[in-house]
Amino acid sequence: PDATTSTPVAKVSQYACQRRTTTANSNKIFTDAFEVLAESYEFNEMEGQSLAFRRAASVLRSLPSKIQSLRDAESLPFLGKHSIAVIEEILQCGFSMEVQKILSNERFKTLKLFMSVFGVGLKTAEKWYRKGLLSFTRGLFPTGFLHYGDISRAVSKAEAQALGNIIDETVHAITSDALLTLTGGFRRGKDFGHDVDFIVTTPEMGKEEHLLTAVIESLKHQGLILYCDYRASTFDMSRLPNHKFDAMDHFAKCFLILRLDGSRVEGGLCGAEGDGRGWRAVRVDLVSPPMKQYAFTLLGWTGSKQFERDLRRFAQKERHMLLDNHALYDKTKRELLAATTEQDIFAHLGLQYIEPCQRNA
Ligand code: DGT
Ligand code: MG
The missing domain is CATH 1.10.150.110 (DNA polymerase beta, N-terminal domain-like)
Structure with a gap:
């Protein structure tokens, strides 16, 4: 050359x-x-x-x-x-x-601090700030403040792995053919995350929501649940996909705070040994789509957020299609496009397949 x-x-x-x-x-x-x-x-x-x-x-x-x-x-x-x-x-x-x-702006710093509390968004943070609050006051804050110290500390890959093992044992004790998949940032190969995200489902159509509630019951029984916000499914097959990214999906899910024992973690807990408790609290999300929607949920929950936004924007602008965590709809052909793998969805969109570790957009 x-x-x-x-x-x-x-x-x-x-x-x-x-x-x-x-x-x-x-x-x-x-x-x-x-x-x-x-x-x-x-x-x-x-x-x-x-x-x-x-x-x-x-x-x-x-x-x-x-x-x-x-x-x-x-x-x-x-x-x-x-x-x-x-x-x-x-x-x-x-x-x-x-x-x-x-x-160094006071409003920015304060809003950021308030929004680091689990469940606190801009509206609540702004409300507290306008009341003149500049920092946390004992006794003032709701459930999000529970285990604040632990939850604001990053979760390591080893901790995510340990939680995966615990949930895997729990799920498979309930149904042997259940499917558990690690998703979110850890699936993209990140070393640390703010929570751990999993998809749990079963090939038995219509049993996925029952599986999720059974998993929660079992975790409770094992004394591992510190907090649980369960949202029942509002999924409706007849609705067209909503390409707006901010709309959360309609599958059954739960936002949990779990207790993770250091003995379960290879190499020990991440930076929490100092207080001698031997355990820490971790944020865990579980979502349960029907198996038919599994590939869309996997693609939607793997992220990153910017990658997801652009998948939807590309689908709409370049292909005249609507994509969300439930389905892909072709507006020209007026039909839903089925997929059993992420590769199927990329192929429908006429996109080269991008590995999860290359989706850290
Ligand atoms: P992390 O946990 O800070 O390491 O980062 P991620 O990427 O795991 O983010 P996370 O846990 O907040 O959310 C997991 C995935 O779920 C994210 O990568 C994309 C998807 N997701 C999160 N928030 C939304 C949302 O508001 N709408 C939609 N459609 N998807 C979302
Ligand atoms: Mg995550």
Whole structure:
């Protein structure tokens, strides 16, 4: 090959589902700054600007190497004037003044602290802030405050594995042909997460919800449940998929806080040995779709959030299809497209298959 011809730079797609994004982020210095800006806009209910920074961060995460100059960034999708200016500042002085200001802003810091409580969203955080609260006051906070210290600490891969073993034993003691799958960030190969997500189902149609309630009963019996928020299924086959990402799916699910004993974890618990308890609380989500919807649920719960948003956007904009955690609908043919694997769904969408470990968009 001629050494003078530079290798053509592959065009970066505007859709995360057409990019391969591993956990190795070469542009963390920029993406961390963008995420702060996105969060700040979210706190001010400026959804458009917030999403723009999330998209820009996602594009940078997919790059194989660190951005060295503005020229590297200018031709990328979703990198507008504002994000380019932030990159320029970081390239020059190693940080962004705007981001530093946000990080030391009292309202931002307080809302972030409040929203780190399980179950507390922007509305509640804002309400507390407007009441003049700046930090937690003993006795003031509801169930989300339960085990706050443990829950705000990251969950390790070994801890996720240990929980997987416990739930696997529990599920299979109930039904031998049950199917348990680790999903969420750990399925994408992340080393740490804020919770552990599982899909649990059974080939026996219509028995999946019963299986989930039986699993909860058994975990309770084993003394492992510290908190349980169970949501019954509202799934309705006749409804078309809802491509809006923010709408949660309608399958039976539960948001749990489980007790995890250190003796079950290879290498011990993550950073909690100091208090000598020998156990920690962990957030666990279980979702139970019917087997027919399993592939859609697996794809929907594996994430990342940006990957999911772009799958739905791609389906709608490029293929005239509606995708959610339940189904894929072809608006041209006016029919639902069946799938038993994630590969089937990518194929229906005319997309190259992207491995879970490449979905860290
Ligand atoms: P983590 O737990 O912080 O390590 O990160 P993830 O990716 O496991 O995120 P998590 O646990 O909040 O949610 C698991 C997956 O479920 C996520 O990757 C995509 C999906 N998901 C989360 N929130 C929503 C939502 O509001 N709507 C929809 N459609 N899907 C969601
Ligand atoms: Mg998760």
